[in-house]
Structures are given as C-alpha cells and as structure tokens.
Amino acid sequence: MSDQVVVLAVDDIELNLTMIQIMLGSCGDVTVVEARNGREALEVLQQQPDIDIVLLDLEMPVMDGFETLERIKSDDRFREIPVIVVTADRAEVTKILAMGANDFMAKPYDPEELRLRVMNHVRGKKLNELVRDMNSFLQSEVSRKTAELRKALDFSRKAEFEITVRLGRAAEFRDSETGMHIRRISELSWELAVLAGLSGQECDILRHAAPLHDVGKIGIPDRVLLKPGKLDADEFELMKTHTVIGSDILSESGEFPVIKAGQVVALQHHEKWDGSGYPHGLSGTDIHVYGRIVMIADIFDALTSDRPYKKAFSIEKAIDIMIEGRGAFFDPELLDLFLDNLGVFAGIKQKYRDSGEEESTGVLWNTVAAVPGASCS
Amino acid sequence: MNDQDLYAGALSESPVVTVERVIFDRTALLDRIGGQAALLPRLLALFVSTVDDTLACLERSAAAADAVEARKLTHTLKGVAANIGADRMHAVILELETFARKGEVASIVSGLERLRGEYELFKSVAHE
Numbered sequence: 312m313s314d315q316v317v318v319l320a321v322d323d324i325e326l327n328l329t330m331i332q333i334m335l336g337s338c339g340d341v342t343v344v345e346a347r348n349g350r351e352a353l354e355v356l357q358q359q360p361d362i363d364i365v366l367l368d369l370e371m372p373v374m375d376g377f378e379t380l381e382r383i384k385s386d387d388r389f390r391e392i393p394v395i396v397v398t399a400d401r402a403e404v405t406k407i408l409a410m411g412a413n414d415f416m417a418k419p420y421d422p423e424e425l426r427l428r429v430m431n432h433v434r435g436k437k438l439n440e441l442v443r444d445m446n447s448f449l450q451s452e453v454s455r456k457t458a459e460l461r462k463a464l465d466f467s468r469k470a471e472f473e474i475t476v477r478l479g480r481a482a483e484f485r486d487s488e489t490g491m492h493i494r495r496i497s498e499l500s501w502e503l504a505v506l507a508g509l510s511g512q513e514c515d516i517l518r519h520a521a522p523l524h525d526v527g528k529i530g531i532p533d534r535v536l537l538k539p540g541k542l543d544a545d546e547f548e549l550m551k552t553h554t555v556i557g558s559d560i561l562s563e564s565g566e567f568p569v570i571k572a573g574q575v576v577a578l579q580h581h582e583k584w585d586g587s588g589y590p591h592g593l594s595g596t597d598i599h600v601y602g603r604i605v606m607i608a609d610i611f612d613a614l615t616s617d618r619p620y621k622k623a624f625s626i627e628k629a630i631d632i633m634i635e636g637r638g639a640f641f642d643p644e645l646l647d648l649f650l651d652n653l654g655v656f657a658g659i660k661q662k663y664r665d666s667g668e669e670e671s672t673g674v675l676w677n678t679v680a681a682v683p684g685a686s687c688s
Numbered sequence: 689m690n691d692q693d694l695y696a697g698a699l700s701e702s703p704v705v706t707v708e709r710v711i712f713d714r715t716a717l718l719d720r721i722g723g724q725a726a727l728l729p730r731l732l733a734l735f736v737s738t739v740d741d742t743l744a745c746l747e748r749s750a751a752a753a754d755a756v757e758a759r760k761l762t763h764t765l766k767g768v769a770a771n772i773g774a775d776r777m778h779a780v781i782l783e784l785e786t787f788a789r790k791g792e793v794a795s796i797v798s799g800l801e802r803l804r805g806e807y808e809l810f811k812s813v814a815h816e
Contacts, residue, residue, distance in 0.1 A: 326734040326768050333721045333731075370763045400763065419770040422720050 316341045316433050317361050321352040321379065322368040322397070327418070331366060334422040335429065349374025353382060356389050363433045365394045367412075369403060377410065384411035391439060393432035471569050472519045478560075478573075479522030482529050485536065491665045492612060493522040498659045499608035500601075506648045507600065516572045517601050523573030524580045524605050527557025551589045554578050572601055580605040585639045596642075603642040607633075607649055610640070615660055626657050711806070711813045713773035732814050735772045739765065739807060743800075746784075750796045758796055759788035765803075777806045 320331045320343050328345050335341045344359065346352040348371045356362055365383065369376035376396060383389045393413040397420070398404075404415050413432055416425060479493050501518035509517070528536060531553050535546045542550055557577030564570035579593065579602025586594030614629035624632070630650065637646050649656060714728075721727055742764050749757040762785040769778040780803045787795040 324738055324764060324768055326731065326738050327771060329731065329734055330720070330771050333724065333727060337722055337724075368767075370760055370767075400766075418767045419716075419720065419773070422722065 314340050316363050316429070317359070318343045318364050318366060318429060319346060319352060319355055319359075319362045320344070320366045321346045321349065321371070321376070322366075323347050323371040324368075327368065327397075331425075334420075334425055338426060341426075341429075348372055349376065349379030349382070352379055356383070356392070362392060363436060364429055365392060366429075367394050367396050369396060369398050369400070369407070377407070380407060380410050380412055391436060393436055395428060395432065471567050475519050475523050475569050475573055478526050479524075482526045482557075485528060485533075491663050492616070495612050495659060495663045496524065496605065496608050497521045498663060499611065499656055500604050502652075502655055502659060503604045503607060503645065503649055504600075506652055507604065507645060509600070516568050517576075517604065519569045520572035520576050520601065521605050521608065523557065523561060523570075524576045524609060525553060525557065526560055526573070526577055527553035527555065529560070530556035551581070554581055554590045575599045575601050576605045578602070580609060582606070583640045584642055587639070598642075600642075600645075603645055607641055607645055610636075611649070611656065612660070616665070626653070626660075709775040709779055711774070711776050711809050713775050714814075717773040731772065735768055735774070736811065738768050742768075743804070743807070746796075747800060750793055750800060753793045755788050755791040755793060755796075758793070759785060762788050774806075774810050777803065777810055780806050 318331075318335055318341060320328050322328050322331075322345075332343050332345075335343050344355055344362065346355050350373050352365065352367070353374075356365075367376045367379060371379075376398075380394055380396065383392065383394060390411075394411070396403075396407045396412045396415045398407070398415060398417060401415075401417055407415060414428055416428065476493070483493055497518050500521040501514055504514040504517045531550060535542065535549050538546065554577060558574050561570050561574035561577055564574060578590070579598050582588040582591065582593045582598040582602055583606075584595060584598070584603070586592050588598075610633065611629060614624050614632060615626060617623045630653065633641065633646065634650070637643050717728070717731070718725060721731070742761050746758060746761040746765070749755075749761060762781055765781045766778065766785060769775075769781055780799060784796055784799045784803065787793075787799060
C-alpha cells in the first residue's frame with residue numbers, strides 16, 4: 312500500500328482551494344491537485360489514475376458538484392474513489408449522501424477533522440484495492456496452478472499411453488509383427504467399444520490397452536514363438552501361457568487404468584464365449600467386455616492379413632468364418648454389432664494396412680485354425 | 689424564514705461562537721492554517737478579490753431581479769466568509785441568502801448595503 316495520498320480538490324473559488332492546500336499540503340504525504348469545476352475534475356480523474364479522494368464543492372460554474380458526483384459514481388473507473396462533499400449548506404446533506412457521496416464537511420472545516428476524514432476514506436479505499444489486488448493475484452495463481460496440474464496430468468496420461476504402446480511394440484518386435492497390427496487392433500477395438508455403448512472414458516482406455524494383448528509373448532521361447540509350422544500339443548500349451556505372462560507383467564497396476572485394462576485384455580483375449588478358451592475357460596459375460604472385444608478385433612485382423620503360410624482371406628471369407636464362431640467363440644451381440652457395421656471395420660483395415668509383408672505368428676495361426684471352417688480353408 | 693433556512697443557518701454557525709460576533713476571527717483562522725501567520729496576507733488578498741468580484745455580480749443580479757443567481761452568489765460569499773473567519777459578514781450573508789431563496793429582491797438590495805459596511809469594517813480590521 313502506497314503511503315502517498317493524492318487529493319483532488321474541486322472548487323471554483325481560489326481562496327477555498329488555497330485553504331485546502333494549506334490544511335492538507337502541510338502533511339508531507341499529501342499532494343493536492345486542483346480543479347475549478349466538475350468538467351475539469353473529470354478530466355483530471357481520467358488523466359491521473361492515482362487520485363485517491365475527491366473533495367467536491369457543490370456550487371460551481373460549467374458543471375456543478377451534483378452532476379460531477381453523479382458522473383463519478385456512475386463511472387466504473389471512478390466509482391470506488393471516495394468523494395467528500397464540501398458544502399456551506401448542510402441542507403443538501405441527505406441528497407448528496409443518497410447520490411453516493413462518501414461523506415460531507417461544512418465550511419469552515421476544522422483542519423484536523425479534514426485530515427482525519429480524508430485519511431480514513433483513503434485508508435478504506437486502499438484496503439479495498441489491496442483486497443482486490445490480492446483476489447486477482449490469488450485468482451491468477453489458482454488458474455496458473457490448475458493449468459500446470461492439467462498439463463502434468465495430461466503428461467502422465469500420455470506417459471502411460473506411451474508405455475503401453477512401447478510394451479506392445481516390444482512384444483510384437485520379438486514376434487516380427489508390424490506396428491500396424493497393433494494400431495489396427497487398437498482402432499478396431501475402440502470402434503467396437505463405441506458401438507457397444509461403452510462410456511467415452513472406457514473406449515479411450517481400451518483403445519490404449521488393446522495393444523497390450525500379446526505383451527506376454529515376450530516370455531515365450533523363440534523355438535515356439537518363431538516356429539514356422541503348426542505347433543504340437545506341448546508347444547501350444549506353452550504358447551497359451553502368453554496370456555498369463557502378459558497378465559503378470561501388467562499386474563498390480565491399480566493406479567493406472569490403461570495398464571490395468573491391458574492386464575484384463577492380455578489375460579482374456581483368448582477366452583471363448585462357450586467356455587472353451589484359455590487360460591481359465593471363462594464363459595459368457597464372465598469374460599470382461601474388453602477381452603470379448605479384443606478377441607473379435609484380433610481374429611478379424613488375423614484372418615484378413617497375409618501370412619507366409621497363407622494369403623489374406625477376403626473380408627467375405629473372413630466374415631463367413633467368424634459367423635461360424637458366433638456364440639461359440641464370440642459374444643453374439645458384439646459379433647452382430649461388428650457385422651452390422653462391417654464397413655467401418657473394413658475401412659480401418661484399409662486405412663492402417665501393412666506396407667510390407669508380415670511373418671507368421673504361431674498364436675494367431677493356432678487361434679485362426681481353431682475357428683470352425685478356418686482350418687479347412 | 690422557513691425550517692430549512694433555520695436549519696441551514698443554525699448549522700452554519702460554529703457551535704463555540706459567542707453571542708458577540710467578531711469582525712475578523714484571526715485566531716480561528718490561524719488555528720486552521722497551523723499558525724502560519726505568513727500566509728495571512730495571501731489569504732486575505734484572495735478573500736478580498738473574491739468578495740469584490742462576487743459583490744459586484746450580486747449587485748448586478750439584484751438590480752436585474754435575478755433571485756436564482758443571487759442565491760448562488762450568496763452561497764459563494766457564505767463559504768469564503770466562513771473560511772476566512774469574517775463572522776459578522778457571514779451573519780449578514782446568511783440573511784441575504786434567505787432573501788434570495790424567498791425571491792425578496794428589495795431586501796437583498798438593502799442587505800447588500802449592510803454587507804458593504806461590514807466588508808469595509810473587515811478590511812480595516814484585517815489590515816491592522
């Protein structure tokens with residue numbers, strides 16, 4: 312709070328202004344600025360934003376004190392500046408107070424009383440300004456901190472997404488799959504989740520969690536993972552453990568919704584509707600909807616992709632195969648949604664198609680081979 | 689004199705004023721200006737020039753029977769007389785203001801003569 316006080320004295324009589332100058336000017340911390348009428352006073356107020364208080368005479372030429380008071384109190388820029396009306400006529404007191412004057416003094420005024428009244432009003436005004444400044448400072452601080460928090464939250468969310476993509480890529484890297492497979496599973500799953508009526512947040516979580524479905528392949532030995540032919544029974548048993556391994560990798564991730572969803576997807580994306588899937592033989596809606604969705608996405612993508620041991624099936628052929636698995640492999644409602652909106656999914660497949668050749672994946676092959684009709688194609 | 693005038697008149701008087709009004713309350717003025725006697729000539733000169741101008745205007749407005757203008761001018765005189773400590777002038781001006789409010793132009797003219805007399809007295813006392 313500045314200790315310097317600037318007083319605007321408005322009076323058309325020089326003797327009165329001089330008396331105010333003498334009475335207030337003797338205080339070292341008061342500067343008196345003069346105006347000879349209301350119009351001059353308003354000009355000074357516009358030019359000098361540091362005016363702390365106005366001492367206003369009523370009878371003046373050009374613009375009298377009543378009009379000046381009215382203009383000051385109806386102007387947002389000046390309203391908070393206290394106005395003490397200096398009058399020789401107390402009969403006007405009620406009127407000027409009703410018009411918003413903060414105080415009045417009658418001539419001849421006692422200099423000590425004048426100083427005290429001026430200082431009291433200025434102190435009030437400066438305290439108000441301080442409170443206002445503090446409020447706007449606090450408000451801007453809160454906004455700044457909120458923005459920082461939002462940024463930090465966005466960053467941590469991005470970091471989580473980034474980790475899931477990198478983990479998924481690490482698994483596919485060993486498997487020689489392309490990044491496009493991961494991208495397609497992500498987009499296909501998201502689209503199906505939207506159609507299934509999952510919340511926006513759930514859809515987003517699944518979109519980022521779906522790439523983690525095969526993360527457990529990291530733990531499968533090369534001789535099985537990269538075997539260029541059909542797996543024998545033991546090898547297949549070993550291959551099946553990629554679901555549990557993936558789940559273990561992603562376990563205890565309660566605070567991270569995407570990784571937690573990734574664990575569900577990794578564990579359950581080979582569970583089948585009729586309970587004949589693995590690793591736990593869950594059936595129906597005991598299988599999390601994330602698992603049921605990713606299974607459809609994963610199989611559709613496998614069937615319609617080139618493999619060294621097979622050309623990609625046409626969409627029609629793939630659909631025929633998948634319809635065979637309705638109710639046995641796939642959640643029938645989800646499969647119907649998928650089939651009813653096939654154009655959307657075929658579009659995703661096209662948009663994120665592989666640019667180069669992909670190599671075999673034993674897991675997918677075994678999955679596909681187990682779909683009725685797929686093995687004889 | 690109506691109630692409002694009574695009120696205005698009563699309040700315009702200092703509560704510590706004695707029955708006997710002084711021509712020039714130099715002590716009270718010195719109190720108000722922090723005892724700076726050196727400032728007195730300047731203030732008195734300002735007072736005189738203001739009263740000279742205002743009285744001339746007041747005479748013209750009285751001659752023109754302009755009671756509204758006369759009231760404004762008596763208001764100005766009231767303020768400066770109070771400020772300088774011209775107590776007896778102040779009392780006469782209050783009467784003039786009342787005449788002006790009532791539109792009694794003839795009374796203003798006669799009152800003005802008395803005011804002139806008080807003014808001359810003030811000047812002689814103040815310049816002592």
